[in-house]
Structures are given as structure tokens and as C-alpha cells.
Amino acid sequence: MITSQAIEKRISVRNFLKKELDQETKADLKLFLKTIQQGPLGSSLRLELLESDILKDNGLKKLGTYGTITGTRDFLAGAVKQSQFDLEDFGYAMEKAILYATTLDLGTCWIGANFNKTQFTQALVLKDNEIIPAITPIGLPAVRKNWFDLLVHISAKSRNRKEMKELFFDTTFEKELILPKNDPGYHGLNMVRLAPSAVNLQPWRIIWNKQAKIFHLFLERKKGYKKTIEMMGKVDLQRIDMGIAMAHLEVGLNEKGVTGKWKKVESPVEKISEEREYIISYFI
Numbered sequence: 001m002i003t004s005q006a007i008e009k010r011i012s013v014r015n016f017l018k019k020e021l022d023q024e025t026k027a028d029l030k031l032f033l034k035t036i037q038q039g040p041l042g043s044s045l046r047l048e049l050l051e052s053d054i055l056k057d058n059g060l061k062k063l064g065t066y067g068t069i070t071g072t073r074d075f076l077a078g079a080v081k082q083s084q085f086d087l088e089d090f091g092y093a094m095e096k097a098i099l100y101a102t103t104l105d106l107g108t109c110w111i112g113a114n115f116n117k118t119q120f121t122q123a124l125v126l127k128d129n130e131i132i133p134a135i136t137p138i139g140l141p142a143v144r145k146n147w148f149d150l151l152v153h154i155s156a157k158s159r160n161r162k163e164m165k166e167l168f169f170d171t172t173f174e175k176e177l178i179l180p181k182n183d184p185g186y187h188g189l190n191m192v193r194l195a196p197s198a199v200n201l202q203p204w205r206i207i208w209n210k211q212a213k214i215f216h217l218f219l220e221r222k223k224g225y226k227k228t229i230e231m232m233g234k235v236d237l238q239r240i241d242m243g244i245a246m247a248h249l250e251v252g253l254n255e256k257g258v259t260g261k262w263k264k265v266e267s268p269v270e271k272i273s274e275e276r277e278y279i280i281s282y283f284i
């Protein structure tokens with residue numbers, strides 16, 4: 001089972017041991033991947049462990065990440081059928097797989113930009129209406145960090161996270177959310193706070209409506225980001241971030257015995273500023 005322990009333990013690993021995963025670990029992971037065939041918002045998807053040895057035997061080239069990842073042999077990658085919530089669903093499902101891998105003591109690192117799409121398209125045998133939004137190397141973490149790891153940790157202050165009060169609000173965006181630490185909602189939201197996000201931008205903003213028992217999830221856009229990705233035809237990594245946040249909220253709440261359903265509503269709050277985009281709500 002995936003618990004908050006995995007969330008607290010996971011960090012981005014960019015330097016791996018050049019050692020093959022043992023058969024038992026691989027089998028365990030593959031079994032878990034098979035159970036994920038759909039995201040919580042309905043998109044069909046598949047996740048696969050891509051092993052460099054098997055790919056080589058099939059005449060495919062070594063999978064590449066342009067030097068940002070060192071030492072790894074294997075990757076976790078997936079494809080999602082294009083649909084309204086494809087990127088959120090992919091983020092959710094892949095993060096669940098990443099957290100599961102963390103419980104097996106494996107290292108991972110979300111890679112949304114620097115990977116060779118052509119190679120992964122071949123390795124996954126991509127179908128017409130499928131996309132590969134992101135991938136992750138997977139393997140045994142090396143003790144020493146590589147140059148890119150150090151760079152990211154210095155520039156993005158990687159483990160730094162915003163404070164709860166910057167991210168989460170009470171009923172409206174105008175009111176600070178104050179919850180006791182033993183409240184399941186506090187725990188769930190704190191798990192969101194620890195989530196990985198592209199360039200560590202932490203774009204998730206959540207309103208907790210206690211009366212209605214709903215968490216409303218919003219995406220606070222990096223200025224100019226949406227225009228840039230539309231112009232360049234790139235994957236919207238911030239929507240993947242939102243899917244990751246959904247997974248973390250669920251893990252945190254579920255382990256405190258709180259379950260719910262994901263649904264989009266007409267008007268989650270009266271006023272939404274322009275840079276905030278409403279994504280989805282969790283009804284408990």
C-alpha cells in the first residue's frame with residue numbers, strides 16, 4: 001500500500017548505480033503497473049517498465065535523457081489516450097507508480113522535458129491517439145549526486161516547499177485556512193505540499209469548503225507559461241503537477257480513513273483571479 005511514508009521519503013534521484021534490478025523487485029513493480037489502466041478522471045492509460053537489456057535485444061537504441069540522468073539502465077514510462085483530463089490522469093497514475101517504486105527503495109525522477117521522444121515512442125509502441133507526457137528513470141540510487149542534481153538543488157531549492165498558508169484556503173481565496181495538525185484535512189493537504197512539481201513551481205492552490213465537504217483544486221499558472229507551451233506544441237507539465245497533487249491528497253486523506261470522489265463543478269468559488277484555473281474537486 002502507498003502511504004505518506006513514501007511521500008516523505010521520495011526525492012528526485014538523478015544519479016543511479018549501474019546495477020540491474022533484481023528479478024523479484026522487477027516482478028513486483030510490473031504487477032503493480034498492470035493494475036493501473038485508467039486515471040481517476042477516466043482517461044485510459046498504460047505504464048510500463050522499459051528495461052535497457054530487453055530493448056537492446058529487440059534492436060532498439062539505449063533510451064536517453066541528454067545527460068541529466070546518470071547511471072540508470074531502466075525507465076518507467078507510459079502512454080495516455082488523448083482526452084479532456086489526459087495529463088491530470090497521467091500525473092496521478094505515474095505518481096502512484098513512483099510512490100510504489102519508492103516503497104521498494106527505488107529512486108526516480110520525473111522527466112518532462114529532456115527525453116528523446118522518438119526512442120520512447122518506439123520502445124512503448126505508441127498507438128495513434130496516445131501521447132507520452134513524461135517518463136522517469138528507475139533504479140538503485142547512487143550515494144553521490146550528479147552535476148545536474150546539484151544544479152537543480154541549488155537553483156530550484158528543490159526540497160523547499162511553500163508554506164501551507166500560501167497554498168491552501170478556507171472556503172474562499174480571501175480566508176487563510178487554519179486546521180489543527182490532527183485533522184485529516186491538514187494531513188492530506190500537507191501531503192500535497194510535499195509533492196514534486198515541474199521546476200518545483202508548486203502550482204497547486206486548494207480551497208477547503210468544510211460545510212460542503214469539498215476540496216477544490218486550482219492551478220496557479222506561471223506567467224506566460226500557457227502561451228509558450230501552446231506556441232511550441234509542448235506538453236503542459238503544470239497539468240501533470242495537478243494530477244500528482246490529486247494522488248497525494250488522496251493518499252493523505254485515505255490513510256486517515258477519509259475517502260471521496262473526484263468531480264468537476266460549475267462554480268467552485270464566486271471569484272477566481274485570472275491566473276488561477278479551476279481543475280477539479282474532491283467530494284468527501
Ligand SMILES: Cc1cc2nc3c(=O)[nH]c(=O)nc-3n(C[C@H](O)[C@H](O)[C@H](O)COP(=O)(O)O)c2cc1C
Nearest residue numbers: 011012110111112113114158196197198199200240
Ligand atoms: C511534471 C514534472 C516534470 C519534471 N521534469 C523534470 C525534468 O525534465 N528534469 C529534471 O531534472 N527534473 C524534472 N522534474 C523534477 C522536479 O525538478 C522536482 O520534482 C522538484 O524540483 C522538487 O524536487 P524533489 O522531487 O526532489 O522533491 C520534474 C517534475 C515534475 C513533477
